[in-house]
Amino acid sequence: MFVTTDLIRPSQTVRDVVHRYPETRAVFESAGVRVCCFDCAIRTAALRGGIDLSSLLTGLDQAILGRPNSPPTAC
Numbered sequence: 001m002f003v004t005t006d007l008i009r010p011s012q013t014v015r016d017v018v019h020r021y022p023e024t025r026a027v028f029e030s031a032g033v034r035v036c037c038f039d040c041a042i043r044t045a046a047l048r049g050g051i052d053l054s055s056l057l058t059g060l061d062q063a064i065l066g067r068p069n070s071p072p073t074a075c
Contacts, residue, residue: 010043
């Protein structure tokens with residue numbers, strides 16, 4: 001069962017999220033998060049890549065829930 005505490009948080013590392021939810025890898029890749037950012041917090045990876053954090057988090061949450069999503073856009 002999915003509970004709201006399972007939603008992705010900006011403080012989590014990209015690597016931890018991809019490890020726990022493999023379906024999020026495609027979201028990170030389509031957003032342009034590079035492998036070198038996998039040890040960064042999602043917030044940091046978004047900032048470095050010029051990615052809108054809110055859109056990225058929404059895309060990740062939708063991937064976990066199995067809903068179609070559009071890739072996050074750059075700021």
